[in-house]
Amino acid sequence: MQMDYKQYLLIALFFLSTINKLYAQQAVTTDSIRVDATFEHISINYAIIGDDDLDSELQIRYKVLGSSAYEDAAMTMRAHPDLIIDGSSLNMNFHAGSIMHLESNETYEVELILTDPDGGDSTAVLLVTTKAIPTPSNSSMLYVSPGSGGGDGTMGNPYLGLQAAADNAAPGDHFIVSAGTYTPFSLTQSGTAADLISFKSEELHAAVIDGENTNAGIVTIGAFNINTSHVVIDGFTIQNGHRGVDAQNTSFVTVRNNMILDVDYGYVNRRENGVESDQYITNNTFEGRSAYPGTGIPSERCIDIRGNNNVVSYNTIKDFADGISTDGPPYATSYSLDIHHNDIQNIVDDHIEIDGIISNARVYRNSCFNGRAGISLAPIYGGPAYVFRNEIFNYENSAFKMNRAPSGLVIINNTIVNNDNAIEAPNGWQNTFYRNNVAFSSRYCFEFFGVVSGSIDDWDYDAYHSTRTGTAASPWFKWDDIRYDNVPDLSSSNLIETNALAIDFSDFENIALPDPYGQIYLPTSRDLYPTSGSSVIDAGINFNHINAPYVTDSSTDIGALEFGEPRPSYGADYSMTSADAHIVTAADCIQIFPNPFTDKVILDGNFTDYIIEVIDMNGSVITSYTGTQAPLTLDLSALGNGIYFVKIESTIHSYLSIQQIIKGL
DSSP states (O other): OOOOHHHHHHHHHHHHHHHHHHHHHHSEEEEEEEEEEOSSOEEEEEEEEEOTTOOOEEEEEEEETTOSOOEEOOOOEEEOTTOEETTEEOOOOEEEEEEOSOOTTOEEEEEEEEEOTTSOOEEEEEEEEOOOOOOOOOSEEEEEESSSSOOOSSSSSOEESHHHHHHTOOTTEEEEEOSEEEOOEEEOOOOOSSSOEEEEESSTTTEEEEEEEEEEEEEEESBTTBOEEEEEEESOEEEEEEEEEEEOSEEEEEEESOEEEEEEEEEEOOSOOSOOBOOEEESOEEEESOOSSOSSOOOOEEEEOOSBSEEEESOEEEEESEEEEOOSSSOSOBOOEEEESOEEEEEEEEEEEOTTBOSOEEEESOEEEEEEEEEEOSOOEEEEEEEESOEEEEEEEEEEEOOSOOEEEEEESOEEEOSSOSEEESSOOEEEEEESOEEEESSOSEEEOOOOTTOOEEEESOEEEESSOOBTTBOSEEETTEEEOSHHHHHTTSSSOTTOEEOOGGGEEEOOOOOSTTOOOOGGGOEEEEOTTOTTTTOSOOOTTTTTTTOSSSOOOSSSSOTTSOOOOOSOOGGGTHHHHSOOOOTTTEEEESSSBSSEEEEEESOTTEEEEEEOTTSOEEEEEEEEOSSEEEEOTTSOSEEEEEEEEESSSOOEEEEEEEEOO
């Protein structure tokens, strides 16, 4: 059949329309940009439209506002609607990445460069300020002593009991809690960003809140129908109950410098209504009731949190079912999380699980000894989840739990040591970037049964050792259910690990395998540092942004610890608590003489740029001095005989000293 001119034209228009539609689907279009910030990190989630061929790229650069040169941020990850995660389509389309290791309360200029060979290039510039460390305003200093009600919060007539204080709390109140034993209390009043509500043990850990084996919370913040925010709990011993801190519908809550002992749950968000965010759990000691190794999968967790911008750091955690967990509804709603410098031991299930996070979870510099699994990533909804510089020793199944088809894993510079498999996964994971990791095992260094079709799995420059023979009868690796005898066999496959390294125990100070699962090892029983001359030294790939705080010679070692660098600090350290506690009473910090005095008092010590106030027994400010330098002479001749207090507050560092002075003999 012969076609006329009109038929040719219609066909041509049809093909032109089809090509344009295909082009439009392949070109990228900006949708929306989500920005989150914690104290040290900025999270970018850049939603897009189109780019069906997945060839667009996002570059993130940053600089301190006012400086001249941009620096590159961490590598980004791409998520797309067709990903099948935990059995369902992702239905999200985005790039995401983090800017790491920043200063708190600093403003940064962030440049986002989106490019696509098919069109739609775009550049956006944003100003983002990292969060400031929560600091009481000290606008209202109130006092609490043991008791069961009464008092008005003045120094001479303190509130009797924490519940009396909580019932009268208002924004800006800073409660100084004297030593003694207290009953549980609940707080539903919120502070504000400028005026926190703060409870501080006057003497570190000497104010003891005893739950007397309550089946509820020892400290309860919020309620099932009340959102509570901008609260600080600082320096207490919290003990003997089901939940140490029951944080219900909470945001901007800080729990620091506490001893939380003999509890089933340490800090828990149990309402799961999607309002939790900006929780800061730092420098605490948690001791639970779950005996290791245990049986089954018990539900008790040390820190069980939900929401965005949470930071869990420098905690010592022992004897719980899970150490730190985000695993619970609502899933696929969280975009920003920091878990770092925690010492986690004797965990029945997972040391750390960040299950359900969408993007920009950062898990780094943690010590994980004795548990069923190390770090659970089951699942991650697109990523990136950055997992780096962790030490993971002695577990039952896998250092990294990659079940439920997670996508977007960036795993860099970890050291993992286990009897049995080092890593294993029963089903597929997707879009993984794996570099500079050390794995020691007595069986497979990794045993993976399924690789998802279309997944980009970029593994290289890692170091492995198995006590197996490395032969067909006793192989080191299984990738996509195919066995590889040893490192040369794996590298020659051209699938992954072209530049992998075979290592030995002699490459490290003391990295000996644990006994079969169930034994307890103290972190001090092993030294995972490389030895002098180790083959892992300078053998890794350098990632300038992620490795900036850890590598001083521009040459990255393989593993969590750099040869010659200082040993990391894991867990709680109360020797520096005065910098954060906001009450410093050490005699060598501030000197006051003569005391008692007649007319004048001389103050000496390190208090340049401080505000100094003299306060009577009722808490009223009698006189104040601003912008002075030590030594300082106070003329107090007009005061009557009696007891007074000198408050010295830094205008720079938020330090506070309160000391008693006496006029007359």
